[in-house]
Amino acid sequence: MGHPQGNGAIEAANKIIFDSIKKRLGEAKSLWAEELPWVLWAYRTTPRSSTGETPFILSYGTYALLSIEVGLESYQTEVFQIENNEVGLRANIDLLEEESEAAHQRNLKYQLQAAQYYDSGVKK
Template sequence: MNKIVKKLLKRQLDKAKGAWPKKLPEALWAIQTSYRTATGETPFSMAFGSEAVVPVEIGEPSYRTETFAPKTNKEGLALSLDLIEERRAQANLRNEAYK
């Protein structure tokens, strides 16, 4: 995984020239929210049990932000956290099969 992160950061930051401090958070966000072929999951979802809300969705109306209900969301997050170990085990099996 470290090789992938290093390669992606190098590719993104080489293009940025002197603007790398501005581009670094964008590059790291892209790494954390990109699906991995081996697991079929994003690193963010593997850590937190749910998909991230893309910053564009916060400023612009989208189905996800328009239908947000705090109580339902809290219940859904609790359920996701209860099932995260199973999700990680399935991702590990996909990763082993990929190898």
């Protein structure tokens, strides 16, 4: 894989983050530092259309528990046991390489579909 800086990924991510901060702040522009962690968390836990996965899953091999879900009673929080969680996280890390490869294949398919769509409008 190439460097993200070479294909505009960093600029695209920064634009999304900046736009999200602007939307959350409205007129209170000076409060951006308080909103940044929430915007970054939303960015990391939102699935990308190109890979079908979130950056968090591709980095850590597991789904993130949203902060609002921590205080809610659910099956997941009721049966949580730290010992079982450690085993599960290790298993997820073992599968991370396979998940990354699958996401890479989905990304290639997405790029091919996008190229075909744009190429269909080109007159020869």
